[in-house]
Structures are given as structure tokens and as C-alpha cells.
Amino acid sequence: xxxxxxxxxxxxxxxxxxxxxxxxxxxxxxxxxxxxxxxxxxxxxxxxxxxxxxxxxxxxxxxxxxxxxxxxxxxxxxxxxxxxxxxxxxxxxxxxxxxxxxxxxxxxxxxxxxxxxxxxxxxxxxxxxxxxxxxxxxxxxxxxxxxxxxxxxxxxxxxxxxxxxxxxxxxxx
Amino acid sequence: xxxxxxxxxxxxxxxxxxxxxxxxxxxxxxxxxxxxxxxxxxxxxxxxxxxxxxxxxxxxxxxxxxxxxxxxxxxxxxxxxxxxxxxxxxxxxxxxxxxxxxxxxxxxxxxxxxxxxxxxxxxxxxxxxxxxxxxxxxxxxxxxxxxxxxxxxxxxxxxxxxxxxxxxxxxxx
DNA sequence: TAATAATGAGTAATTAATCACTTATTAGTT
DNA sequence: AACTAATAAGTGATTAATTACTCATTATTA
Numbered sequence: 001x002x003x004x005x006x007x008x009x010x011x012x013x014x015x016x017x018x019x020x021x022x023x024x025x026x027x028x029x030x031x032x033x034x035x036x037x038x039x040x041x042x043x044x045x046x047x048x049x050x051x052x053x054x055x056x057x058x059x060x061x062x063x064x065x066x067x068x069x070x071x072x073x074x075x076x077x078x079x080x081x082x083x084x085x086x087x088x089x090x091x092x093x094x095x096x097x098x099x100x101x102x103x104x105x106x107x108x109x110x111x112x113x114x115x116x117x118x119x120x121x122x123x124x125x126x127x128x129x130x131x132x133x134x135x136x137x138x139x140x141x142x143x144x145x146x147x148x149x150x151x152x153x154x155x156x157x158x159x160x161x162x163x164x165x166x167x168x169x170x171x172x173x
Numbered sequence: 174x175x176x177x178x179x180x181x182x183x184x185x186x187x188x189x190x191x192x193x194x195x196x197x198x199x200x201x202x203x204x205x206x207x208x209x210x211x212x213x214x215x216x217x218x219x220x221x222x223x224x225x226x227x228x229x230x231x232x233x234x235x236x237x238x239x240x241x242x243x244x245x246x247x248x249x250x251x252x253x254x255x256x257x258x259x260x261x262x263x264x265x266x267x268x269x270x271x272x273x274x275x276x277x278x279x280x281x282x283x284x285x286x287x288x289x290x291x292x293x294x295x296x297x298x299x300x301x302x303x304x305x306x307x308x309x310x311x312x313x314x315x316x317x318x319x320x321x322x323x324x325x326x327x328x329x330x331x332x333x334x335x336x337x338x339x340x341x342x343x344x345x346x
Numbered sequence: 347t348a349a350t351a352a353t354g355a356g357t358a359a360t361t362a363a364t365c366a367c368t369t370a371t372t373a374g375t376t
Numbered sequence: 377a378a379c380t381a382a383t384a385a386g387t388g389a390t391t392a393a394t395t396a397c398t399c400a401t402t403a404t405t406a
Contacts, residue, residue: 004386019279020193020278020279022193023195023279025360026361027360027362035387036387038363038388039386040362040363041363046363047362102278104323104327105193105275105327106196106275112327112328133332133335136332136335136336139324143324143336144313146320146324147318147323148320150277151319157312162306163316165309167313170343175350178351198394199396209352209353209354210354211352211354211398213397214396214397219396
């Protein structure tokens with residue numbers, strides 16, 4: 001990975017997240033990265049290849065967060081770690097998540113199976129705790145995660161911490 | 174509103190929602206609508222004017238849903254109506270909501286004040302019911318609404334109804 | 347007949363991608 | 377070390393296609 005290659009990735013992530021993938025031209029990326037436009041195609045073949053390279057980085061960094069939940073063990077700890085997930089995302093990764101969330105709506109880009117492993121663990125946790133409908137409970141938590149992450153990424157509400165306290169109480173975790 | 178004008182709006186909504194605003198050209202809209210491209214600019218001035226016309230329709234149709242909650246009165250009913258909101262959206266309006274949700278991520282397009290009226294009503298409802306942190310509770314419900322709507326619009330989970338039952342129980346509504 | 351609706355050919359600018367070319371870096375042989 | 381060949385990194389001009397948009401003209405309606 002050369003220095004200019006990294007500059008391209010950084011510029012592309014920034015522009016894609018801020019202005020959207022479709023409305024960011026490769027010439028804009030090249031200008032922002034301080035690089036000739038041709039270099040983008042030399043390293044990433046085409047515009048989509050550039051996006052894929054970025055999304056692979058995003059997948060890699062999200063794996064770290066997920067494994068932390070996986071290793072929680074006890075059901076209550078699983079649920080707590082899960083609820084805390086949106087709070088664990090580092091500010092430096094916000095652009096990555098903004099892009100990920102934006103791409104969900106760009107057709108064909110949504111992979112619902114990506115969270116299947118977590119969903120199963122969560123369901124088991126609720127089951128062990130004797131919840132009536134563990135599957136629905138798991139789905140509900142996922143909805144919270146999605147809604148909370150969206151809020152944090154878009155308009156950073158001032159009562160972030162209070163919301164966490166609030167939902168933790170509901171699950172006694 | 175002429176017949177062709179409506180066809181343009183319908184085609185544009187469909188394409189914008191499916192493939193995104195930026196990656197949908199006016200020529201594609203014209204082709205889909207069975208109309209000359211120039212007509213789009215005669216009626217809507219430019220591409221952004223077309224989008225604005227669509228979003229105005231979306232605003233109008235969302236007002237109906239919101240007023241229903243406004244008129245609920247009793248705090249418990251307010252909360253119940255609120256939780257049911259994502260379930261009240263008609264399938265025929267899904268494209269409109271998909272576009273609305275997708276545009277949130279397209280920078281500058283996010284208007285957090287749009288929900289302020291509802292947020293206030295919801296906060297009051299929680300306050301009247303003696304909840305400890307009504308503001309956080311209101312925010313939490315909004316996160317659920319966002320997450321649930323996203324799930325419904327993107328991958329229509331099979332246990333939609335169970336999730337509603339599940340969350341209603343948590344709020345005793 | 348006057349206004350509006352609708353067309354379709356045209357335009358300048360931008361797009362993703364290619365290409366011939368130059369510069370730097372590495373590897374192999376003396 | 378020093379020379380050389382090969383590979384990779386990087387440039388910038390260029391391309392064909394597409395873009396949003398205009399405008400002169402024709403059809404339709406009031």
C-alpha cells in the first residue's frame with residue numbers, strides 16, 4: 001500500500017461519506033487526494049473497485065466491535081455489550097459508518113445476513129433469561145441499534161448517555 | 174396538474190427511491206414516464222425542482238400520520254399511537270419513505286427539527302406518567318421508530334407484529 | 347386566437363475510463 | 377558496490393458517452 005494509494009482511499013471515503021458515492025466523481029477524488037486521476041484506475045481498476053476497497057476496510061473495523069460482543073458469554077453481558085455498541089464507535093470511524101448506512105438505501109447494497117450471527121447470540125441470550133419472545137426481543141434490540149447509530153451519526157443528540165441509561169434499565173443490565 | 178406531469182412525478186419517485194437521486198438522470202425519468210425530457214424542465218424548472226415537488230408530496234402525506242398521534246390526548250394513547258406509527262405506513266407509500274430515508278444521508282438534507290413537535294408531545298406523555306427521564310425516553314422511542322421503519326422499508330422482517338407486541342408490553346400500552 | 351403543453355434536436359460541461367508515456371523502485375548478475 | 381533489466385508507480389492528455397439544461401417549433405386546449 002503506497003502513500004498515494006492511502007491518500008486516494010482517505011479522500012474517497014471523505015467525499016463518498018459527505019456527498020454520496022454517486023455524486024462524487026473520480027476527478028474530485030483525485031483532486032482531493034492530490035493525485036492524477038489515472039492513478040485511481042491503476043490501483044482500483046474502476047470507481048466501484050475503489051468503493052469496494054473502502055467497504056472492505058469498513059468490514060474489517062466492524063469485525064472488532066462484533067467479536068467483543070461474541071466473547072461476552074453470560075446472557076446479561078451479551079445484551080449490555082450489544083446495547084453499548086453504538087457508543088463504542090470511535091469518532092474517527094464516523095465517515096465509514098455514514099457511508100455504510102447511506103449505501104444501505106442504494107439498492108442491492110443491503111445485506112441482511114451480515115448481522116445474523118449477532119442476532120442468533122442475542123436471541124439465545126434472551127431465551128436463557130426466560131423472555132417470552134426472544135426472536136422479537138432480538139429484532140427490537142437491532143432496531144434500537146440502527147436507530148441509535150443513525151441518530152449519533154447524523155445529529156449527535158445531547159442526551160446520548162441518558163438514553164443508554166434509560167434502555168439499560170429496561171433490560172436490567 | 175396534467176396527466177404527463179403526474180407520470181413524471183411517479184416515474185421520478187420510483188427511480189429516485191430505487192436507484193438514488195444522484196444516479197438517476199432526467200433522461201431516465203423521461204424515458205420511464207414516456208415523456209420528452211424537455212417537459213420535465215418546463216414543469217419543474219430543474220432536477221432539484223422535481224425532487225422538491227416529490228418531497229412536498231411526501232411531507233403532505235406524512236402530516237396525516239402525525240396529526241393522528243397529535244390528537245391522541247391521553248399519555249398512554251400518545252405513546253401507543255407513536256409506537257404504531259411505522260405500522261401505519263401504507264405499502265403504496267414505501268417508495269416515498271425510502272427516498273426520504275435515503276436523502277437523510279445526502280448531507281444538508283437532514284432536518285432534525287421536523288420531529289420536534291412530536292418529540293415534545295411524547296416527552297410530556299412520559300412526564301405525565303411519572304417516568305424518570307422523559308426526554309431520554311422520548312429520544313429512545315424515536316430511535317425505535319427510525320430503526321423499525323428502516324427495517325420495514327429495507328427487509329420486511331417476518332416478525333413485525335411480534336416486535337410491536339413486545340415493545341408495547343414494555344411501555345404497558 | 348391566445349395561452350399553455352409537449353416535443354426533439356441541440357449544447358457545453360462533466361463523467362468514467364484508457365492510453366502512451368515518464369519516473370521510481372526492486373531484483374539479479376557481475 | 378555498481379550496472380542492468382524488469383516491474384511497478386505515477387502522470388496527463390484524450391476519449392466516447394452521458395449529464396442537466398435550452399430553445400425553436402409544433403400540437404393541444406381554453
